[in-house]
Amino acid sequence: MAQDYQAVKAAILAILKNPDYDDGSIGPVLVRLAWHASGTYDVKSQTGGSNGSTMRFQLEATDSANNGLNFARQFLEPIKAQFPWISYADLWTFAGVVAIEAMNGPKIPWKPGRIDDDDDSYVPKNGRLPDAAQGAAHIRSVFYRMGFNDQEIVALSGAHNLGRCHPDRSGFEGPWVPSPTRFSNTYFKLLLHEEWKRGKNSVGVEQYNTEDGDLMMLPTDMSLLSDPKFRVWVDKYAQDKNLFFKDFSAAFAKLIELGVIRGPDGVALRKYAVAVRARM
Ligand code: HEM
Incomplete structure (x- = not known):
């Protein structure tokens, strides 16, 4: 055929x-x-x-x-x-x-x-x-094992612009962005500009949420902000959607x-x- x-x-x-x-x-x-x-x-x-x-x-x-x-x-x-x-x-x-x-x-x-x-x-x-409850060292060890570098790790993480977490699947809860079926660099903008508060979700798992509780970040997502080498790429991708799309596509x-x-x-x-x- x-x-x-x-x-x-x-x-x-x-x-x-x-x-x-x-x-x-x-x-x-x-x-x-x-x-x-x-x-x-x-x-x-x-x-x-x-x-x-x-x-x-x-x-x-x-x-x-x-x-x-x-x-x-x-x-x-x-x-x-x-x-x-x-x-x-x-x-x-x-x-x-x-x-x-x-x-x-x-x-x-x-x-x-x-x-x-x-x-x-x-x-x-x-x-x-990767285990979403962990931090930068863990993500590096997992993605370096696959052969990726820091820039590729941040680009790939931008996929969290899509979809949501389900308490009955991962224990985490909620979407990262308001339009989770439309790909863009909103994830990086929100990561930088929202005030993220750590707390337990409805099933008792620690994650980060916006004040109104509508949006979320995983501990691993937050490590992209706190790790200086990852952070360089978060800043670039938040500012330049075309660069993010080009790098995401390649990664x-x-x-x-x-x-x-x-x-x-x-x-x-x-x-x-x-x-x-x-x-x-
Ligand atoms: C640091 C590495 C990563 C961690 C710890 C992580 C963790 C998670 C977790 C916990 C969920 C929620 C699953 C659920 O409850 O349904 C999720 C969803 C998702 N992840 Fe990741 N992820 C990582 C990297 C990636 C990468 C590299 C991609 C793709 C390039 C990706 C794409 C997605 C998508 C699209 C969803 C939404 C799925 C849905 O809506 O059902 N993630 N991730």
Whole structure:
């Protein structure tokens, strides 16, 4: 069957708006799926990453960091059924970039060719994704492990301009910005200019809120303000939306390519790569 990615894109666009879900769009949770599928990557051992779509397996799906991503995976099932030739690994990452662009975000380069693992042999250890209750040192250790630098960490964190926290998923509560289905640099502006107060939310978890309680920040978001090296980029992105869009696009494109090694035909070679490493 011809691999018509434009048709897949149209099908994703057709399900994005959903009046019964959160703020009326499934876009944000699709972006979180693309990120969590990719963000397990470890540059040293070359394990984890989006290739293999290992989150299909219980071992990874039940990592507490992935709570709620079952919704995103289920939303995409009808599209997988309609286009059985696309791998889950490609579909999840593609849905993320299609959603960002559709929510007024930048265009993000995306390449197909990822494959799905047959079993859970390549599931990375649980606990590789960041813990929102921690600070700058923790975020650095997680994102440096993936191969990112400080500027890319801040750019990627701007994705919190989308969506919200759900007490029954992460324990945190509320959206970061007033229009959480529209991508912009508002997150950085609010981070700088609102008065954030630390306190317990309705389920007793410590987070930061505005005075009226409508908007929130995670402890990790606040560390972008307090850490001087991160702060430089918060200031730049708050002032310059075009710069933020350009840097976000590049960093997200890099994120979804982590660990994807392609052969001459463009198809990813996970098993080949692992076999090569085993010989080194
Ligand atoms: C310091 C690193 C990060 C931490 C600690 C973190 C933590 C969180 C937490 C706790 C939630 C709420 C989940 C829920 O309750 O539903 C969340 C949501 C979200 N995160 Fe992050 N995140 C980080 C980085 C990123 C990155 C790099 C991206 C993408 C580039 C991203 C995209 C999102 C999106 C779009 C949502 C909203 C999901 C929804 O509305 O369902 N996050 N994040």
